[in-house]
Every structure is written in C-alpha cells, then in structure tokens.
Amino acid sequence: MGEALLSDLGTEIVIPVCAVIGIVFSLVQWVIVSKVKVSPEKSSPAAANNNKNGGFTESLIEEEEGLNEHNVVQKCAEIQSAISEGATSFLFTEYQYVGIFMVAFAVLIFLFLGSVEGFSTKSQPCTYDSTRTCKPALATAAFSTISFLLGAVTSVVSGFLGMKIATYANARTTLEARKGVGKAFITAFRSGSVMGFLLAANGLLVLYITINVFKLYYGDDWEGLFESITGYGLGGSSMALFGRVGGGIYTKAADVGADLVGKVEMNIPEDDPRNPAVIADNVGDNVGDIAGMGSDLFGSYAESSCAALVVASISSFGINHDFTGMLYPLLISSVGILVCLLTSLFATDFFEIKAVKDIEPTLKKQLIISTALMTFGVALVSWIGLPSSFTIFNFGVQKEVQNWQLFLCVCVGLWAGLIIGFITEYYTSNAYSPVQDVADSCRTGAATNVIFGLALGYKSVIIPIFAIAISIFVSFSFAAMYGIAVAALGMLSTIAIGLAIDAYGPISDNAGGIAEMAGMSHRIRERTDALDAAGNTTAAIGKGFAIGSAALVSLALFGAFVSRAGISTVDVLTPKVFIGLIVGAMLPYWFSAMTMKSVGKAALKMVEEVRRQFRDIPGLMEGTAKPDYATCVKISTDASLREMIPPGALVMLTPLIVGILFGVETLSGVLAGALVSGVQIAISASNTGGAWDNAKKYIEAGVSEHARTLGPKGSDAHKAAVIGDTVGDPLKDTSGPSLNILIKLMAVESLVFAPFFATHGSLLFKLF
Template sequence: MVVLSEGLTQILIPVTAFIGIGFALLQWLLVSRVRVSSADHTEADNGYRKSLMGDSELENGVQSVEVTNKCTEIQHAISVGATSFLFTEYKYLTIFMGVFGAIIFVFLGSVKGFSTQSEPCTYNEGNICKPALANAIFSTVAFLLGALTSVLSGFLGMKIATYANARTTLEARKGIGKAFVIAFRSGAVMGFLLSANGLLVLYITINLFKLYYGDDWEGLYESITGYGLGGSSMALFGRVGGGIYTKAADVGADLVGKVEHNIPEDDPRNPAVIADNVGDNVGDIAGMGSDLFGSYAESSCAALFVASISSFGTNHDHTAMSYPLIISSMGIVVCLITTLFATDLFEIKNVSQIEPSLKRQLLISTILMTAGIAIVSFTALPSEFTLYNFGAKKVVKNWHLFFCVAIGLWAGLAIGYITEYYTSNAYSPVQDVADSCRTGASTNVIFGLALGYKSVIIPVFAIAIAIYVSFSLAAMYGIAVAALGMLSTMATSLAIDAYGPISDNAGGIAEMAGMRHEIRERTDALDAAGNTTAAIGKGFAIGSAALVSLALFGAYVSRAGIKTVNVMTPKVFIGLIVGAMLPYWFSAMTMKSVGSAALKMVEEVRRQFNTIPGLLEGRAKPDYANCVKISTDASLKEMIPPGALVLLTPLIAGTFFGVETLAGVLAGSLISGVQVAISASNTGGAWDNAKKYIEAGTTPHAVSLGPKGSDAHKAAVIGDTVGDPLKDTSGPSLNILIKLMAVESLVFAPFFAAHGGLIFKLL
C-alpha cells in the first residue's frame, strides 16, 4: 500500500532540496567565521588570539598579522586565477551549448519532418503522445538546463574551495582538529549545494514540462533525458580541461622544483606553484563537481525514462514515478545527519584519527541510507507493478527495488574500500611500490602499473554482482535505481572528495606564507588523508558510471526499437571492437595533452630559475602569471579534440552505421572503459601516496628508504608525475566518456532509428 500521496510527494522533494541548500549555507556561515584579513584583528583581541595560538604568534620571526596578510594575498591570487580560467572556459562552452543545442533540435525535429501532429505512443498503448517537434524543443531546453546546472555546480564548488583554503591554513595554528572541521565543512557546502541544486532543478524542469505534456509521460521523460546529456557534456570539458590545467602545473613544479633543485613542494620560489594550486580547484573541485552532477542527472533520467514506459507511466502513478527523486531526497537527509558525526559529535585530536573519521562518514551514510531506502521503497511504491523488459512485461514487487537500490549502495562502499586498500600507504600494495623506488623510477613504474591492473579485479566483480542481482529483480529499471543507490550519498562523497583539494591548497598556502614547519605537517596530514579518500571518491564515480551507462544502454535499446543485441552479427561486433578501442584512444589524447602542456611548463620553470637572479636563493620573486597563462592556454586548446571524439562518435556511428552498430560501440566502450578507468586512477593514486609515504618517514621502513632528496624519493616523485595524468585526467574523464556516449545515444535514438545506417543502406 502506497503511503505517500501525490500531494505529499510534490511537497517532500522540493522541501528536502531547500533543506539541503539551507544546511550548506549554515556550513558556509560557520566557515566564514574564520577571519583571513588582519584588518579584522584589533588590539583588543590580541590576547585572545595569542592564547589560542601560543608560540605561533611568531611565525619564523614574522609577526602573525603579516602571516595572515600573506595567506590572504595567496588565497586571493589562487581565487583570481581559478575564476579567470573558469570564465574563459565557460565562454568556449557557451558557444558549444548553442551549437550542440541546435544539433539536438534539428536532428530530433527532422525525425518526422518537424511534424506538429500528435501520434499514438510507442509503449503506452491507447495514449496520445505529443508531436516530434515538441520533443525536439523540450529536449533542447532540457539540455541547456542540464548544462547550466553543471556549470553552476563546478563554479560554486571552486568558489567555496578558494574561500576555505586559507581559512583551513589559519585554523591549523590552533590544532589539527580545528583545521579538519573547517576543511570538511567547506567540502560539505559543495556536497549539499550540488546535490540539492541538481534535485531541485530536475524537479522544477519536470513539473514545468508537465504543464505542456500533461498525461503524455512517455514524451515528457523522453525530453527530460536531454538534462542528463547537458550535465555530462559540461562535465567532460570540465574534467578534461581542468585535469590538463592542474597536471601540467603539477608535473612542471615537481620535476623542476623537487627533482632538479630539491626544494619543497609548494615552495614560493617555484614559478609554477600558484598555477599548481589553481589547478587543484579547477580540476579536482570544479571538474569533479560537474562529473558527479552528470552522474546524478544521467542516472535519474535513465530511471525516469524506463519507469515512464512501465505501469507507472501507464497508470500515471506520480508517486511511484518520482521514486528516483525521493531516493535522492532521502539521501540529502541521511548525509545531513552523517555530516554531524564529523563536525559536531566527534572531535579530531590527533593525526591518526583523520582518515578513520573520513571513512566512518562513508560507513555511517551507507548504513543510514539502507534504512532510508527501505522507508522510501515501502511508502512510495505499490506492493506489485509491471516493468517493460525488451518487449516483455516483468512483474516486480516493491521489496525487489529495495534490494536493487541497496546492492548498488553497498557495492559502492565495497569499491571504495578496495580502492582505499590499493591506494593508501597504510597497506602493503603502496608500501611495496614505495619499496621498489630503492632501485629507481623504472621499477617504481613497473610495480605501480601492476598494482593498477590487479586493483581492477574485485571492483569489477562487485559491479557484476550488482548488475546481475538488480537486473534479475527489476530488469533495466533495477540497474538504473542501483546506480542511484550508489549515488544516493553523493553529498557525503562530495564533501569527502572536496576536502582533499582544500587541504592540499591549505598546505601550499602554509609553505608559501613561510609558516612554521609544524603547521605544514598538520596540513600535510590533512592532505594525505584527502588523497586516499579522493581515490575512494573516484572509485565511487567509476562504479556508478558503469551502472548508469548500462541503464542508459537499456533505455537506448528500448527507445531505438532494438529487440536483441546479437554480438555475432557483424554490425554489432564491429561496433563492439571499435567501442572497446575508444577509451584507449581517448586516454592517449588526454595524456599527450598533459605531456605537451607539462613540457611547456617545465621549460618555463627552468627558464625562470636560470634567468632570474637570486630566485633560488629567495631574493627575487618568480613570474607566477606566465605559468598560469601556459596552463590556461594549453588546457583550453587541448580539451577540444578529446571532447570532439566523445561527442561525435555516437553521431557518426548512429547516422552512418545504424542503431545496432551503435549499440555495439556503447557496450564495447563500457566494458573496456571501466577497466582502464579503475586501473589508471588506482595506479596514479598509489604512486602519489608512495611518494608521500617516503616523505613522511613515519615508519622504520619509510625511514630506510631515505629522506627527501634521496634517490628513492626522486624515483617516487617521477612515478607520481607519471601517474598525475592517469589519476586526475584520463581516469576520471573515462567514466564521463562511457556515460556521455550512452546518454547522447539515448537522446538521438529516434533519429538513428528513423534515418541511421546510411552506409549499410547504400551497400
């Protein structure tokens, strides 16, 4: 028996979204209480500040007020650089949005000659669906709304991170616990704003479109798929462009500064240091935010479309149709409660508690969300209903969907913990990689690649089990909601993920401001925990991408009218083998882009060290702006070819080779893309933490490998630079590739079904 009425559902979803936004603003208010301007500090509160900071009133002989001013100056430079890059990038993307929006309108409108005549629905027999022209118009509008929301998500994330980095640095003077709370609250601002905004915009879009579509739910949710396409398109360029930016700067700074001149990371003498810190925000924050928003939008759109051609759509059961949105609403509430465990209920007192606290967030949110899924499933769904399953009707019970969502949720947690095992320097795989540095960079690279390949095994089994169980219980709809289950705790996942780059920036600011070594040790401890949890976040993103892509694949097959996908058919097999090749082609393009940009950065950093008198001695100031310009120009130029490859492939395959070949392309890219993405991300993460393991020197084994500047440390740094484009550009971008191609194929499916296969028709 359904407990939630349509009226209550209509209220519950937006109210939950506003609660999420309100909670984000509260966290921002608490972060803003940390002052970064010395103008805020009066003589009256000097005694209070001294009692909090103790000896840190003097930082290496420099007055605390001067240190605060320096932190403010560095924060401003990072913020200006990040904002400038994003605005420039968004100018290019605005042109893309207009052009691609026009393509959507022309392709979909031409399916039936821009017809304005309503016709019988394809699946919901007896209902009349709106004309093809309406679908073209509303799909285009949905695409633009999804793109704008994705851009907003990335921009807000970047602004929050650049607002919080110096505040985290300053709070580190009071202790590790204070700094942790500021960094985590700042990540939570991003997590809740993105989750709540995505839900709210999608909810409003559906209800506005419904004013026109009325009872034509099939047409309504067909057009809504454009929302996912818009979100994922922006995410692709954000991830690729931001990834190229940050890794070009990072590689240039490390190779010349740390390897050639043996100066510390984030040393203000390094010309690439500001560009490196800017990159953390435009790549790891803005790009990552757009990426996870795209996953959420696509999984929601896939679930809604599949449901619209089931008994939910036929019977116009609004509450049951809204099940994916109600799951997301419950996720916001659960993540809100979970956040309190990190910020209010438990206090971090020493370095060893940081990483367990972050991992506890994942476990708590998963346990609470399991209970939340049960509540939603038994109050929003009828006890029994039917789903469309490739031409057949499948009877499903509400507890079936509970298990589908729950297995997606727990599979995500399993992938996260396996990722942690292979990327954290607390465990033997990364320690083995660090140990291999004894004999140089070559053995380090060999061990790192082997680790990445091996790390694929268990996540793939977890994804396979989730697919089998969810499909057996509820066909393609089961897979779609399993993906939503994996993303249901997105606010917490984003908070943990954003925490890492914020802490990284905090460490850079501490180094550049000349703060005491103790402060840098605290920020390094925050950053080290963030590296591991960031790797866990990438595991979540890749796992959810696999499920989302498969759900979109099922929706595409249904919408294109394909009865079966037979791999023994030549049309399908050639698509399969080409699709399996695409992730390698894409990875080659993005890695070479990073290499080309890094080459220019290395040359520029070397030039400045060689030509600016007194730079290495600290008597002269480097030209930071030129390095920022190199990263900006390179990333904007180099992001276009990989983006074009992803966006043009479905259009070319569907138009010239038909819907069956395109189905093979989607299947092939999904299968190989998941493997390559997991391997690349984990290899890069392992190399990064192997380097930090040696630098920290907190165990006898780490000490035996030598101090900073030793041969083993230099080998570890080289491995880290090799891994940078893998873990922060190619790996994360691949999960967007497999999702974007699938959702694009779904949107254009009517055109491909009506006019595709030109080559085979000529033959």
C-alpha cells in the same frame, strides 16, 4: 496490487522540501566558514584582555615562532586571492568556449529530433514505435533542447560554486591549523560540505521543477515527458566532459612542471614559493579536482535519474500515472540529502578530532555511517513510496516486481559502491602492502617503480569488476533494467557526503601550499600535510566509487536507449553489432592517448619555462627574487583550453557519426564495447596513479622503519618515486576520471538522439 502509503501530494512536498533543506544547510556551513578571518584586524583593549589579537589567541602568535602576525595573515590573504583570481579567470574563459559548443549542440538537438516527423506540429504515431502516439516532433525537440540547456547550466553553476567555496576556504583552513588540527579539519570539511549539498540539492530541485513544468504540456503522455527529460543528463555530462578534461590538463601540466624541476632537479620542497609553477599548481587543484569533479558527479546524478525515469515511464508507474512511484528515484535522492546532513554532523559537531591519527578514520566513518543510515532510509522510501507490487517492461516482456525487491536493488548498488571504495583504498593507501611494495621498488630506480605500479593497477581491477558484475546480476534479476538504474542511484544516493569528502582533499592540499608559501612554521605545515594525506586516501575511495557508479549508470542508459530505439535484441554475432563492439572497445584507448599526450605537451612547455626562470632570474633560488607566476598560469590555461577540444569532439561526435551512418544496432555495439573496456581502463589508471602518489608520500613521511630505509627527500629512491608520481598524475587525475564521463556521455547522447537514429540512421547500409 497494493497502494503506496505516500500520496502524490506528499511526494510533491517531500522532494522540494528536502532540496531546500540541503541548500539551506550548505549556506549555514558557508556562513560558519566565513567567520574565519583572512585579513589582519586590530584588536581592541577589551579584546586583548580576553586573550584575543585580531581574532586569534596570543598563543597562536607565539606558536608562529617569532613570525609577525600581521605579515602571516596578509601573506595568506594575498596567496588565496591569487589562486582565486587564477581559477576564476580560467573557468570564465573555459565557459566561453564551452558556451559556444553548448549553443551549437542545442541547435543540433532541435534540428535532429524535430526532423523525426518532418517538424510535425500534430500528434501522430511514432515512426520508431508504432504502438504509441507521440506529441508533435517540434515540441519534443524544443523540450529536449530546453532540458539540455538546463542540465548544462546547472552543471556549470555546480562546478563554479564548488571552485569559489574551495578558494574561499583554503587560507582559512591554513589559519585555523594554528589552533590545532581539529579546527582546520572542521573548516575544510564544512567547506567541502557546501559544495556537496549545494550540488545534490540544486540537481534535485532543478530536475523536479523541470518535470512539473513539462508535465503541464505533456499531460498524460508520461513516456513523452520523460523522454524529453533525457536532455538534462546530456547537458550535465557534456559540460562535465570539458570541465574534467580541461581542468585535468591544466592541473597536471602545472603539477608535472613543478615536481620535475622543483623537487627532482632543484631539490626544493613541494609548494616552495621559489617554484614558478606553484601558483598554477594550486589553481589547477581547484579547476580540475573541484570544478571538474563537481560537474562530473552532477552528470552521474542527472544521467542515473534520467535513465531510471525513462525506464519507469513504460512501467505500470507510467501507464497508471502513479506520480509517487514514478518519482521513486527522486525520493531516494531526497532521503539521501537528509541522511548525509545527519552524517556530516558526526564529523563537525558530535565528535572532536584531537590528533592527526583521528582524521582518516573520521572521513572513512562518514562513508560507512551514511551508507548504513541510507539503507534504513531506502527501506522507508520503498515501503511508503512504492505499491506492494508493480510491473516493469523489459524488451517487450512484462515482469512483476515486489517493493522489497526494488529496495534490494538500491541497496546492492549502495553497498557495492562502499566495497569498491575500500578496495580502491587498499590498493592506493600507503598503510597497506601494495603501495609499500611499490615504494620499495624505488630502491632500484624509476623503471622498477613504473613496472610495480602498472602491475598494481591491473590487479586492482579484479574485485571492483566482480562487485559491479554481482550488482548487475542481482538488480537485473529482480527488476530488469529499472533495477540497474536504481542500483546506480543507490550508489549515488550519498553523493552529498562523497562530494564533501572529495572537495575536502584539494582544499587541504591548497591549505598546505599556502602555509609553505607564507613561510609559516614547520608545525603548521605538518598539520596541513596530515589533512592532505587523509584527503588523498579518501579521494582514491571517491574515484573508485565514481567509476563503479559510471558503469551502472551507463548500463542503465544503454538499456533505455535500446528500448527507445525499438531494438528487440542485441546480437553480438551480427556483423553490424560486432564491428561496433570492437570499435567501441578501442575508443577509451584513443581518448586516453589524446588526454595523456595533451598533458605531456603542456607539461613540456611548463618544464622549459620553470627551468628558464631558475636559470635566468638572478636570486630566484636564493629567495631574494620573485618568480613569474603569471607566465606559468598562462601556459596551463592556453594548453588546457586548446587541448580539451579534440578529446571532447571525439566523444561527442562518435555517437552521431555511428548512429547516422551505421544505425542503432552498430551504435549499441559501440556503447557496449566502450562500457566494458572503459571501466577496466579507468579503474587501472586511477589506482596506478594513486599508488605512485602515495608511494612517494610514504617515502617522504619516513614514519615507519621501512620508509626510513628507503632514504630521505632527495635520495635516489625518493627521486624515483617522484618520477613515478609524475607519470601517474595524468592517469589518476585526467584520463582515468574522464573515462567515467566518456562511457556515460556516449550512452546518454545516444538515448537523446535515439528517435532520429531509428528513423534516419543507417545511411551507409542503405546505400549498399
């Protein structure tokens, strides 16, 4: 068995240094973005001689077709401030609710895990695994609780910082659009990079520090050390659940209300300042698509890392105390930060976007370049960070693994993610026939549009599932459950670029809304619309990527749970397991129904309020009166905070109830059933909603001859497309993305509580 070339000391230097580089790079991007001013400035005579006026060239003022420079910038600043204040207010209120839950659940973790040995303070054989000696249960409970709180706080901070940079950058993107589409693109992309690199680097750094601090207590008990770390993933995913559900309900309630009344009934443009729901809609983009998404992908990163570490702790890495081999998952993430940093320069420094047609290819190249470079990065890490061969334990059976085999496991996840992303693009981009067919179906009304959209969503599941299945087969064949865990990490290794592209979309969307509300020229709105359209396509790629990684992460967590709970085999023909399987397969449907109905209830109130304002406020339609934006913001806020609790309780309580009453075997069936059906529904829902959204945009753009034959804005076909898009909103932005968290959260929660379920579970079966 060969030795790794990278020493333990080198590992202790490389990981934190890469994390710090990611943080510094994100701060540099923020400083560059902040140089774009959103407050009018008086120019000096010297500046005027240099063709400057308040920081903008004189040609910019002329381009605004007679609009007053001071008024344009002032309006942008006011709108940005309103969006930022609304988003900050909502998140602070949401975090107060979530904070109460966080404390309550932390107490549960401490009590449940502490009771495994009756709050023992002495080391003794584990009752759920007699082959090893456990640290005192009280200490294990305490460290698991601390790691849970650390994961939760890091998730909240990640989402909040992402929202702040997005609201900081939206008006700046709008103003830069006056200099050209290239300048606006760079501002939006740099802003997204701030979120992407901050989240990836913070997640890595906090996890690394936590491991080293906990190691001071656990010493040579690495299995106990990394079991206590699993709380980190649970904390991250718990906060992500409420962020995704609450933010999703908020944004879609506002979006549906704005579209149904504004675009369909009143026939006014999207983001028209006369629409009372327009500010709430823009706030929703930030709290749902930015803060919620950031917490979601942070949860995926934390869970995949924890799953890989738990499985590795019972391998030769953990037994031989090979620190470098043990932290191979964190080395992958470290190299991923450097690769993404280099890749981002291709979009902002190495090449220049000169026309609208260059935007989408540039974003796609970011995904391709980062994946290609990461392949070489993984090869380097595998060569210097792993011994030539090592042993993995899989359900009690030893398996010899070569370092090149683990390299292939990471790569199969890395490239499968890219394939899933581009298949998702094919089914959701209006550049291809599936979405064009959906748009064409609008000629005969909303009913046929809905039929075609649903059919597209179901069909779009096929290839991604095959890609996931092949990834699972290859990675499991090479390295058992550890192979699946690192394949999931491979899919998430370029998370910094993925998040930058995802965040770019809502920032561009807000920029277009601000341009419309500020009354800027049609030329500026065309540029921001082009930025937004490219963001929609790449956001669909990101959703497919997130779903694929969720499937692999959940399976890796499932394997870690089975191992930690002491289950030798999971037999689906056993009644205990089969009832769990069928109930687990039902849970994603129940959860989706709850989230979609929540959006519907909130949207109903929003529609009624928007109609009331158009009806009761004199001069609103004529533009002489100002709408009551605050009431619409309050409707979305109250509805989302109230409606996020039942779905969240369903996901969080299910593993506890099943584990306590029915035991670990039934719980294993529930996890498997939820994973299988949840992935299918998530892909279908996200792609159906994305297809309807881009079918609407295809008709609105009217670029191709086919699109022009369907009619202009306000035509029957366009109204049918808007209705389809409205139906799809809760699918693609609420229930679909939230299902990613459902399958991951249930698995990681089961993993954390596995010792308690193994010793105190099956109460109902014990009674009978």
